[in-house]
Amino acid sequence: MQPNFKKFMLRTHTCGELRIENLNQKAELCGWVQRIRDKGGMIWIDLRDRYGITQLIFEEGKTSPEILETARTLGREFVIKATGVVVERLSKNDKIETGDIELKVEKIEILNPAKLPPFLIEDDTDGGDELRMKYRYLDLRRNSVRQNLLLRHKVAQQTRIYMDSQNFVEVETPVLIKSTPEGARDFVVPSRMNPGEFYALPQSPQTFKQLLMVSGFDRYYQIVKCFRDEDLRADRQPEFTQIDCEMSFVEQEDVLNMFEGLVRHLFKTVKNIDLQEVPRMTYADAMKYYGSDKPDTRFEMKFVELNHLVQGKGFQVFDDAELVVGINATGCAEYTRKQVDELTEWIKRPQIGAKGLVYIRYNTDGTVKSSVDKFYTEDDLKAIAAAFDAKPGDLILVLSGKADKARKQLNELRLEMGSRLGLRNPFDYKVLWVIDFPLLEFGEEENRWFAMHHPFTSPKPEDIPLLDSDLGNVRANAYDMVINGTEVGGGSVRIFQRPLQKRMFEILGFTDEEAKKQFGFLMDAFEFGAPPHAGLAFGFDRLVSLFGGAESIRDFIAFPKNNSGRDVMIDSPSSISDLQLKELSIDVKI
Numbered sequence: 001m002q003p004n005f006k007k008f009m010l011r012t013h014t015c016g017e018l019r020i021e022n023l024n025q026k027a028e029l030c031g032w033v034q035r036i037r038d039k040g041g042m043i044w045i046d047l048r049d050r051y052g053i054t055q056l057i058f059e060e061g062k063t064s065p066e067i068l069e070t071a072r073t074l075g076r077e078f079v080i081k082a083t084g085v086v087v088e089r090l091s092k093n094d095k096i097e098t099g100d101i102e103l104k105v106e107k108i109e110i111l112n113p114a115k116l117p118p119f120l121i122e123d124d125t126d127g128g129d130e131l132r133m134k135y136r137y138l139d140l141r142r143n144s145v146r147q148n149l150l151l152r153h154k155v156a157q158q159t160r161i162y163m164d165s166q167n168f169v170e171v172e173t174p175v176l177i178k179s180t181p182e183g184a185r186d187f188v189v190p191s192r193m194n195p196g197e198f199y200a201l202p203q204s205p206q207t208f209k210q211l212l213m214v215s216g217f218d219r220y221y222q223i224v225k226c227f228r229d230e231d232l233r234a235d236r237q238p239e240f241t242q243i244d245c246e247m248s249f250v251e252q253e254d255v256l257n258m259f260e261g262l263v264r265h266l267f268k269t270v271k272n273i274d275l276q277e278v279p280r281m282t283y284a285d286a287m288k289y290y291g292s293d294k295p296d297t298r299f300e301m302k303f304v305e306l307n308h309l310v311q312g313k314g315f316q317v318f319d320d321a322e323l324v325v326g327i328n329a330t331g332c333a334e335y336t337r338k339q340v341d342e343l344t345e346w347i348k349r350p351q352i353g354a355k356g357l358v359y360i361r362y363n364t365d366g367t368v369k370s371s372v373d374k375f376y377t378e379d380d381l382k383a384i385a386a387a388f389d390a391k392p393g394d395l396i397l398v399l400s401g402k403a404d405k406a407r408k409q410l411n412e413l414r415l416e417m418g419s420r421l422g423l424r425n426p427f428d429y430k431v432l433w434v435i436d437f438p439l440l441e442f443g444e445e446e447n448r449w450f451a452m453h454h455p456f457t458s459p460k461p462e463d464i465p466l467l468d469s470d471l472g473n474v475r476a477n478a479y480d481m482v483i484n485g486t487e488v489g490g491g492s493v494r495i496f497q498r499p500l501q502k503r504m505f506e507i508l509g510f511t512d513e514e515a516k517k518q519f520g521f522l523m524d525a526f527e528f529g530a531p532p533h534a535g536l537a538f539g540f541d542r543l544v545s546l547f548g549g550a551e552s553i554r555d556f557i558a559f560p561k562n563n564s565g566r567d568v569m570i571d572s573p574s575s576i577s578d579l580q581l582k583e584l585s586i587d588v589k590i
């Protein structure tokens, strides 16, 4: 939809608006000079704004000499206003919507000249990453980056529409708070008025949204900035946005349905995709069949465990392994020796760390060959192939070792094979709930239990007795939403009674005193009529980047940080004056 600019002083139309229907009309356009082609007798200028590009034309003999002269002084990214008449183009451009017309300029005004930009502001730019980040405001003029932000806007709008339709109230929670236990490091802010004391920026509004349930708000949401001081990866930013939600008087099932509804609404309104029912997979199955708690279900290639078929035949490596597990790379039997060697090297890289790779080739002529033929008969190999439902032409890839490690490594291999086989189209969306996460995980190094989600997550009622006997097997009413192998959201049913919350803190190694100091306010609140409640949060940046078909969230954030957590445009973080430090009671001499 094009806005009506008639009521604004400087322009009558946008640069994306004029069509053949506007022929012979007068128009005033404002925008940035993207390109100038001066062919002597004729000058063409591509004028750009947020809405598109319109071609301006100046013609020797027809355009007045003064205007021609002004046109010749223009440079890239000058901001101008052009007034003229809409005419039909001789050679049309079907790549842009205004491609049938051009504006025959009768008057031109330079609103502001511009220095030559440090990189081309076009779809294909010559600017490198750092340069584009330094001049992010110029990068944002580029079509692709602007589209990403428009997409983000749309997802936010549609989120609000859905949440409002379901009676959720958007409540803002504070940014200067104290430590929240999401498991990352906090960003802290010194308090001038309370020397030696610090606020922490929220890693999430978790405790506040739970308190809002105690307050009776019943359905809360917020599109909210969160902060985590973690080492950065391509898909992480120190500040990021969540769609944070909480509901009262609900069970896990209600939450899953409500937010499946949100995601369905977003797919429909933003991408015009009708989402099928979202399947559910237990954490245990996700690990067993995909070696990951966020399986990419765009393709099958499920794990098959082989211990019973391969052990006891004299092959030491398999005999010693806790787990022997493989995948069937369908149609890959033609892989050459070189290709398999290369794959073996790939999986032996330190980042993945497998010791080796065993393959079984189910040739198109029906014979079966493997890298461990010495130990297995053709019948043994055929039995293995049958376990994978393999067909002639398939290639089975097998890893072995400690169960956790082997699964992790095979997950990497599975994803790599999926990519190599073209099975991971970013616009083919597969949405999944992973449920029944363990409540706790054991940190070998720290020699203690950690909350897998966070300490406010409720154990499954039927598993509560295990809190006294078998911590590793307590399952939580916790769930993650996974799209195309990326975790886009997660949450849980919460503990809402003081004694269980207290017990949980004990298990996590908090002393009574520590628990009270950090979370006394929440446990107190639980004694003043806390309703049963549950919720979740979506990673908003991630969701938008998935809709945009991209892996990194950076291009979907207006002013992101680089890999060292820096904003190279405003040059932050930066030092502050001694006076400021003194006011904050911070002694700088480190």
Ligand code: ASP
Pocket: 182, 203, 204, 205, 206, 245, 490, 491, 492, 535, 536, 537
């Ligand atoms: N606060 C959690 C998180 O940020 C989400 C939730 O449990 O609602 O991951």
